[in-house]
Amino acid sequence: MKILVQKFGGTSVKDEESRTAAKKHVEHAVSEGYKVIVVVSAIGRKGDPYATDSLLDMVEGYHSFLDPREKDMLLSVGETISTAVFTHLLKKSGLSAVGLTGQDAGVLTSDDYGNAKVKEINTDLINHYFKTNDVVVVAGFQGVSENGHITTIGRGGSDTTAAFLGAAFQAARIDIFTDVSGLMTADPRLVESAHFLDTVSYYEVSNMAHEGAKVIDPRAVEIALQAGIPLRIRSTYQPVDVLGTLVTHVESQIEHYRLVTGIAHVKDLIQFTLHADNQQQEKVFSALASAGISLDFINLFTDSAVFTVKAHHEAAAKEIFTAHQCDFDERLDCSKVAIVGAGITGVPGVMAKIVSALNLEGIPFYQTSDSYTTIWVLIDGKNLKKAVNTLHTVFLH
Structure with missing residues (x-):
């Protein structure tokens, strides 16, 4: 069974147009014979009704009276809604798909609410659903503690969810879909001359992510590196054959004399x-x-x-x-x-x-x-x- 993991961020599922663009990438992967694990973030960004920051604002943000467990209970809702909405679209389009919460998908974590650590992925349920479905949609950013409580795994957690699932299922590749075409040499909103990078090493993209390049969470890169699984940073809005930036451990694929990436x-x-x-x-x-x-x-x-x-x-x-x-x-x-x-x-x-x-x-x-x-x-x-x-x-x- 060939498995591909595709993660779609908040801007990739923010509205019907974006979700339709994302759906095309899922359909293409299925047409190539893959079973697809789709990981979704909460819909949109701050100001959109179900975005993580919007939910946080409902309880006065960092000044909330909720304890960390209660806050996780609230913040996990955004990804759960996104999972149901995207699964509905896939089914409506004729794909055999099922939606799962992090708990349903077997994402077991510590009880460090707000920044839980993924301890184990129980693959049984997803494997069970793959017997009758081509696509399993999983709510990113969330899991369940040993005590049975909903947990969230920190900002960028949907990327981390995708990477852990990719490692657990030894996926052929993990595709991180965003609203940009891949990794750039700088933020194009600040630097008009920034240009696209075809290939970067795990270490380079991890360091850039640690230092503010927001296209991928550095924890996800480290997990993929340890598992030896290639990553691609891609645009939801580009054609299905445009593969974005390849993140690889094969140093021979990096330009040896590139001083600065x-x-x-x-x-x-x-x-x-x-x-x-x-x-x-x-x-x-x-x-x-x-x-x-x-x-x-x-x-x-x-x-x-x-x-x-x-x-x-x-x-x-x-x-x-x-x-x-x-x-x-x-x-x-x-x-x-x-x-x-x-x-x-x-x-x-x-x-x-x-x-x-x-x-x-x-x-x-x-x-x-x-x-x-x-x-x-x-x-x-x-x-x-x-x-x-x-x-x-x-x-x-």
């Missing part, structure tokens, strides 16, 4: 400088972790620590600093720009080019960091567009 970015950050000794730092970091506040761009010194947090965590972070009697400074409206490429490894002069390019444009930067394949720079949010375009011109023209 792409420029990614993350907006809405706050840089804090915490004036505290190492013992105070330890206590504050533990408190931040307990509050679910993730830190990035961390530099530690004997009498201070510098790091960034997401802007929506500002108030909670400052409360923790005050409770631990720590003085702090903050820099508002920061953005992180990342230069990503497997070719960076071991090549001297890349940071020098970045510094020279930003200085030439009069763009100050406040922190830098690097790994084997990524270099990060923290800048003012107002300079984001200029910085991304400048670095794209330097490295990718």
